[in-house]
Amino acid sequence: MKIVVLMKEVPDTYGERKLNLETGLAERSDSEAVLDEIGERALELALSLAGSLDSPEITVVSMTPESATTTLRKALAMGADKLVHIADEKLVGADLGLTAEVLAAAIRRTGFDLVIAGNLSTDGQGGVIPAMLAELLGVPHASSLTSVEVSAERVHGTRETDGGIMEVAAALPAVISITERFPAGRFPNFKGIMAAKKKPVEKLTAADLEVDPEALDVPRSIMLAVSERPARSAGMKIVDEGDAGEKLAEFLIQNRLA
Amino acid sequence: MTTFPEDSILVLLETTPSGTPARSAAGLLGAAAEVGTPVALIVAGPDGAADTAAAAGDLGAAYVLTAQPESVSSLLAVPTVDALAAAAGLVRPDAILISNSVDGRDAAGRFAARTRFALAVDAVGVGRDPEGIVAHHSVYGGAYSVDCAPTFGAPVITLREGAVDSRAEARTPQIESLDVPSSGIAAASIESFEARTVTSTRPELRGAVKVVAGGRGLTSQEQFALVDQLADVLGAAVGASRAAVDAGWVPNNYQIGQTGISVSPQLYVAIGVSGAIQHRAGMQTAKTIVAINKDPDAPIFEIADFGVVGDLFQVVPQLINSLSARKE
Structure with a gap:
């Protein structure tokens, strides 16, 4: 069973995240980069499934700048068998359509029975890549799963939407996305870190995948303007002297908020 | 056959299990009316489609397409995307607006990948410039505002629920039923569905005032x-x-x-x-x-x-x- 896990490097949400006001791109140098937590949960799921599957092979596929190799190695240390790292200057600032094309090509090249992704990244928060991949790969897709069972031929899971809860199933190969309900990724141990050094890392460019990032015949989403919103300033702050609740009620009523 | 206005905006309306337009509908149609003529697409089972269409008109839809693709309640996302593809082919809209919900994102992702239309997600508003429709985004928790547009063609835009306050005027919509050829693309099957029961009379968090x-x-x-x-x-x-x-x-x-x-x-x-x-x-x-x-x-x-x-x-x-x- 070949499992592909999608992971990416994101700015740490525990720090301040910045956009470059000229390029509109994330200022990667300004914030510490980490593996996206939801991707770690996806890998954790793959690792926990591996025990019950026939000759499991877990490949992490990531499209992220060259500099992310160190961050991505953590995935190998956690237990993934192999890393496919697509790093290409021409893919900097890629829109969703191009990102999906590149990832789909890399997944097809790697071969897959099951693709596991997080439902939403913490930076872009797009939440559409898994569905786009399923369409491009021509396979079923089950999104926002809160539980997953996998057999040799099928994936079954519980899917939570705004409207309710459904049980869904799909024949493999398939793409699934999971929510934060899944357990956090394990910490790599010393043995894992040592083993990771010997695991294969394949570096690919868009050209290797026969995707042309500069093709003009496909519409791309481009940024027209980016601006920083003025920081919010603090308003009135009072220390409770026994009547703060009443004062607050007064404030809400005066502002027609109560 | 209906001719749709040049400035049509196709809106995929979500419906509740009982068939009424979902809460996201008013904002989607409100946003569409700001930049063009709202054309609503309702993908649902045959029951009560006419009532839903009239309700969509109350929320500002000038035209309503109703689609009952095969297996819409037993297959995930693909039947809706098939309907979207048929509607987009018919209407030739300037933009396609979809709710940024779990189901909305699934439909938008598959639809954009299939048609190769440019995709912009989690917009907080839309605008129009001489080149076409622009999506407004609020990034990193509102610290930045970013505007996006496609290099060419109509954009597919998912709209954050509760972000658009403007509401379109009620209309009596022109209603048409849409024929949806099945793409036959593999989809996950829905084995059971349990609608979320509203246990409190409190407003829902998403979109709350x-x-x-x-x-x-x-x-x-x-x-x-x-x-x-x-x-x-x-x-x-x-x-x-x-x-x-x-x-x-x-x-x-x-x-x-x-x-x-x-x-x-x-x-x-x-x-x-x-x-x-x-x-x-x-x-x-x-x-x-x-x-x-x-x-x-x-x-x-x-x-x-x-x-x-x-x-x-x-x-x-x-x-x-x-x-x-x-x-x-």
Whole structure:
């Protein structure tokens, strides 16, 4: 069973995240980069499934700048068998359509029975890549799963939407996305870190995948303007002297908020 | 055969299990009416399609296409995408607007990948410039505003629920039924569905006009009831910080912040919430922020319009009493 896990490097949400006001791109140098937590949960799921599957092979596929190799190695240390790292200057600032094309090509090249992704990244928060991949790969897709069972031929899971809860199933190969309900990724141990050094890392460019990032015949989403919103300033702050609740009620009523 | 206006905006309307337009519908049609002529697509079973179409007209749809693709209730996303593809081919819209919900994102992702239309997600508004439709985004928890547009062609835009306040005028829509050829693309099957039962009369967090959120300062699940009480007095939705969710006092879907729900209400009341950067990312676009916290240095005060440094177990009950007294 070949499992592909999608992971990416994101700015740490525990720090301040910045956009470059000229390029509109994330200022990667300004914030510490980490593996996206939801991707770690996806890998954790793959690792926990591996025990019950026939000759499991877990490949992490990531499209992220060259500099992310160190961050991505953590995935190998956690237990993934192999890393496919697509790093290409021409893919900097890629829109969703191009990102999906590149990832789909890399997944097809790697071969897959099951693709596991997080439902939403913490930076872009797009939440559409898994569905786009399923369409491009021509396979079923089950999104926002809160539980997953996998057999040799099928994936079954519980899917939570705004409207309710459904049980869904799909024949493999398939793409699934999971929510934060899944357990956090394990910490790599010393043995894992040592083993990771010997695991294969394949570096690919868009050209290797026969995707042309500069093709003009496909519409791309481009940024027209980016601006920083003025920081919010603090308003009135009072220390409770026994009547703060009443004062607050007064404030809400005066502002027609109560 | 109907000719659709040049400036048509195709809107995929979500419906509730009972067949009425979902809450996201008014904002989608409101946004569409700002930049063109709203054409609503309703993908549902045959029951009550006419009523739903009329309801879509009340929300501003000038045209309504009703589609009943095969297997719409037994297959995930693909039948809806087949209907979208048929509708887009017929209408040739300037843009396609879809709710940024779980189902909406699935449909938008598959549809954009299939048609190769440019995709913009989680927009907070739309505009029109001489080149076409522009999506407005609020990025990194509202710290940045970003405008996006496609290099050419119609964009597919998912719209954040509750972000668009404008509402379109009611119309009597022209209703047409849409023939949907099946693409035959493999889809996951839906084995069972249980609609979320609304157990409270409180507004839902997403898109709520007022929100009261509780954090670590509440100290226990029992004490979290204070948040519920204040919310009921204000007619507000209830949310929580990650600390309160992790402590198990409230379910996951209460979580406001970077990993959770983003809200932009008129009023946000933070009770015992310190205001960590991840929490702020999910609420700092609120119009008015009120915070109650015993720590005078809590970061939430940096963005609060009205901050109270004090014991929430004293201040909140007094606030509730004071508000209830004035209501009588």
